[in-house]
Amino acid sequence: MKALLIMAHGSPRPEANDDIRRIADVLRARGTHAVVTIGYLDCNDPDIAAAVDECVAAGATEIAAVPYFLHSGKHMLRDLPEILEAAAVRHPGVKIAMGDYIGQEPQIAALLLDRVQAAMGRASSE
Amino acid sequence: MDAIILFSHGSVLCGAERNVMAVAQRMRESGAAPIVEVGFVNYTEPTFAAAVARCVEQMATRIVIAPYFLVAGKFVTRELPGEIAQARREHPSIEFAVAAVIGFHELLADAILSSAEGARPPAAHSATLREASAWCREDPKCPLYGSDVCRVKLRVAT
Numbered sequence: 001m002k003a004l005l006i007m008a009h010g011s012p013r014p015e016a017n018d019d020i021r022r023i024a025d026v027l028r029a030r031g032t033h034a035v036v037t038i039g040y041l042d043c044n045d046p047d048i049a050a051a052v053d054e055c056v057a058a059g060a061t062e063i064a065a066v067p068y069f070l071h072s073g074k075h076m077l078r079d080l081p082e083i084l085e086a087a088a089v090r091h092p093g094v095k096i097a098m099g100d101y102i103g104q105e106p107q108i109a110a111l112l113l114d115r116v117q118a119a120m121g122r123a124s125s126e
Numbered sequence: 127m128d129a130i131i132l133f134s135h136g137s138v139l140c141g142a143e144r145n146v147m148a149v150a151q152r153m154r155e156s157g158a159a160p161i162v163e164v165g166f167v168n169y170t171e172p173t174f175a176a177a178v179a180r181c182v183e184q185m186a187t188r189i190v191i192a193p194y195f196l197v198a199g200k201f202v203t204r205e206l207p208g209e210i211a212q213a214r215r216e217h218p219s220i221e222f223a224v225a226a227v228i229g230f231h232e233l234l235a236d237a238i239l240s241s242a243e244g245a246r247p248p249a250a251h252s253a254t255l256r257e258a259s260a261w262c263r264e265d266p267k268c269p270l271y272g273s274d275v276c277r278v279k280l281r282v283a284t
Contacts, residue, residue: 006238016197066241068238081249082248100241102237103146104145104148107240108228109152109153111231112228
């Protein structure tokens with residue numbers, strides 16, 4: 001059974017996570033993965049390790065972990081892989097894989113252009 | 127003429143800005159605006175002011191700023207308005223507009239699924255950390271500074 005784990009940075013302002021929770025709801029509705037969950041690197045619960053454990057407890061045999069990050073850096077290249085590798089040791093029968101950070105996905109440029117076009121429309125109508 | 131400035135934080139990790147440049151290139155190739163520049167808040171160049179100057183040199187009359195930020199935190203709500211106020215003083219004839227942050231958008235779900243499809247062993251990602259040394263700026267704040275792949279260390283060794 002496939003699980004999708006969104007790895008977010010976390011924030012001392014809990015409302016900063018509202019958007020990511022809405023996106024998780026959209027992904028649940030799409031039904032591509034039996035489990036869709038969010039794990040936070042810092043500040044918020046569950047942390048990523050606990051989120052992996054939740055996926056496994058729900059019956060996941062494959063977990064795709066996606067960094068909800070716009071930039072590469074020490075979190076992306078060191079902290080997240082270490083957390084996932086430690087989780088793989090705890091759950092030897094589960095395949096845990098990690099995707100690129102979302103800033104590398106082509107949809108982000110399209111999204112930004114959508115935001116720009118909305119701003120241009122607002123500016124022109126003023 | 128319209129210009130877009132992709133407004134981003136910048137990074138201490140050498141070479142990390144290449145991704146923001148790649149996003150800007152994708153936006154450029156879309157043809158949405160004849161000018162697309164990148165301006166960073168911290169660590170990385172060009173600065174926001176330099177990006178504005180580049181747009182003006184290319185005859186921009188309107189600059190739309192696209193914040194490359196997930197949420198509207200202090201960089202977007204405090205630093206950016208200050209930068210724009212300064213740019214308006216320097217370039218009073220240019221019209222400025224600010225687009226919304228990334229926030230919530232259906233395309234984020236597509237980006238996440240696209241990432242999930244390409245998922246690979248976690249260690250494969252940590253291996254790419256060493257690639258940063260190819261763009262070494264010898265910055266003490268870089269997480270690789272002084273490591274065996276940092277240019278400073280390599281120079282001492284040779």
